[in-house]
Amino acid sequence: MGSSTPETRADILVAGAGAAGLAAAIALADAGFSVACVGRVDRRANGRTLALFEASLRFLKALGLWQKLRAKSAPIEKIRMIDATGALLSAPEAFFAASEIGLSAFGANVENDVLVETLADHAEACPGLQLVEDLLEDVRYGADLVRATTAAGKVVAAKLVVAADGRASLARTKAGLSARTWSYPQVALTALLSHEKPHRNISTEFHTRSGPCTLVPLRPLEGTPHRSSLVWLMTPEEAERRRGLDDEALADEVARQVDHLLGPMATGGARGFFPMAGMSADKLAGHRIALIGEAAHVFPPLAAQGLNLSLRDCAALVDVLEDARDGGEDIGAVRTLGAYQRARRHDITWRTNGIDLLNRSLLMDVVPVDILRGAGLFAFAMIGPLRRAIMREGVVPHGTLPRLMQKRPRLRAVPP
Ligand SMILES: Cc1cc2nc3c(=O)[nH]c(=O)nc-3n(C[C@H](O)[C@H](O)[C@H](O)COP(=O)(O)OP(=O)(O)OC[C@H]3O[C@@H](n4cnc5c(N)ncnc54)[C@H](O)[C@@H]3O)c2cc1C
Incomplete structure (x- = not known):
């Protein structure tokens, strides 16, 4: 890196401008951090959609994004699960209604490109956020700063990298954080x-x-x-x-x-x-890096959990970084980011393993497995409290939700 290379400074560099990266960049800028988000925004229609559930909608509402997305999405009020495996002992149909847990809808479904474009447009107008539409070519972790270079030669220096650059994350690899991968x-x-x-x-x-x-x-x-x-x-x-x-x-x-x-x-x-593939990062954070979205976890699209989980990463990270800043701590320090790792590990492990188990149970043409899966669905269908607990867990996970996902999100501080 030559000394003449112009350098952009920010508190936080978000690597990747997919749905998770853009959402994190907006939320962090909204929390008062200066943010550079580096990645190419893919606005192309790709024939796929994202179902986002109640906690994710609260997050989008808190950031002023849901108002822009509501008219572009469709509500999901009910979910039906039908056993079409042709198994000897087929499971009964399971039917879930959002009204059973006091919601008008579990969430909403929106085209992937529509969501990404809406986030990108919002990011472009967001004070404190610079969107750099380029790919990262190198990331170097120093004692006090991270320096990243884009393909066009732009250099961004920040106290922390939020890696949202997908399953083959360059930011993660350069930080030496390992990940376990598998395929289906x-x-x-x-x-x-x-x-x-x-x-x-x-x-x-x-x-x-x-x-x-x-x-x-x-x-x-x-x-x-x-x-x-x-x-x-x-x-x-x-x-x-x-x-x-x-x-x-x-x-x-x-x-x-x-x-x-x-x-x-x-x-x-x-x-x-x-x-279809799976990936699980061994650690969610390290020196001057925090992993979110598919840079941290990948699993098959069963029960629409992937981006919902990623938005919980974003919201939890905002809490940890706001608390660290307000307490005068270094936002990129391993000790600070340990709190993020602790906040997210259980939810991520639980979802990754749960989806893996459900997926493999369908692929295994073995009678005892069919019986277990059938018994599970039978229990969901017949036992009201269990069904409601599963529904709640799917849309608003148990435990303390990050502030941006609570029913009454914290009010934004108005700068003096
Ligand atoms: C078929 C299918 C259906 C799904 N349905 C749902 C659903 O209904 N609900 C749900 O919650 N989830 C769903 N998911 C999961 C969801 O799509 C993912 O969790 C989500 O898209 C992950 O977003 P991300 O931003 O982490 O990763 P990505 O979308 O992969 O974004 C990563 C970004 O990083 C960029 N990047 C890579 N390398 C670099 C670099 N060197 N420099 C800069 N940028 C870089 C990439 O270009 C990309 O833009 C589905 C997934 C699939 C495959």
Whole structure:
């Protein structure tokens, strides 16, 4: 790094401008930190959506983002789970209604590109936040500062890096933080569908032997009143075959797979094919680095937990860093960031293992496993208190929620 290289200074460098990175950058800037967020914003439609639950919506509301997203999303009021494994002892249908836990909806479903674009537009107008649309090429951790260089040669120096640069995180690797990775014999096919019958704000999961096939409600568009998004886990061979189908043939296969639940279907535009993998970082923080989102944890898209978990990372990190700053401590010190590690470890481990178990139980064509899975779903279906506890845990996890996710979020301090 030559001495003539212009250097940008910030309290915090957020690596990555995906949904988690942008959300963290906005929340940290809102909390009064100076933030540089480095990453390329991907505004392309990719045929996939994100279901965000109550705690995430509270976070978005607290940051003034939900007001911009509400009209672009569809509420999820009910969730149906149907055993389509063809197992000898098939599980009963499980039906969850948000009204049972006092909510009008579990959350809302929004197109991935719409969410990212809304976050990016908000970030661009956010005081104290600089969005640098470039990739990081190098990150060096010094005693008091981290210096990162972008592909275009810009240098950013900060007290802390928030690594939100995805599963192959450069910021994590350069910090020497290790991660455990694994894969599943599955690919998730995603697409946006229109259909004849209304979805009635119900998300329906068909549990098949290769994984769930899920229809999630989408908002209506002019001329297309009934729309849903598809997340269908299948074998890599089936994914390859379906990659070759035209829109009409694919829509017919989806309609058959979901027992024509929503009538004839049509699809068009981008489709996504995501090989399924898992990743768990051994530590969530180190010297001048904190990991959030898929830089910290990756698991298959069952029960729509990934970004919801990532937004809890963001909100918890804001609490820890605000407390450290207000207490006059170094926000990048290992001791400070230990509090973040402690706050997040349990939630992340619990979700990663839970999703892994549920996914593997579908893939295993073994009678005792089918019985256990069936018994679990039977218990959810029949035992009201258990069903309500599971619903609450899915949308507003137990324990102390970060301040930005509490029912009455803290009021923003108004600068004098
Ligand atoms: C099919 C599917 C459906 C899903 N559905 C849901 C759902 O309904 N609800 C839910 O909560 N979650 C869902 N998820 C999970 C969710 O998509 C992820 O948790 C979330 O997108 C992760 O966001 P992220 O910002 O951490 O990672 P990413 O979206 O991977 O973003 C990482 C960013 O870092 C950037 N980057 C990488 N390297 C560098 C570098 N060197 N310099 C700068 N930037 C870099 C990348 O370009 C990217 O923009 C789903 C996932 C899949 C695959």
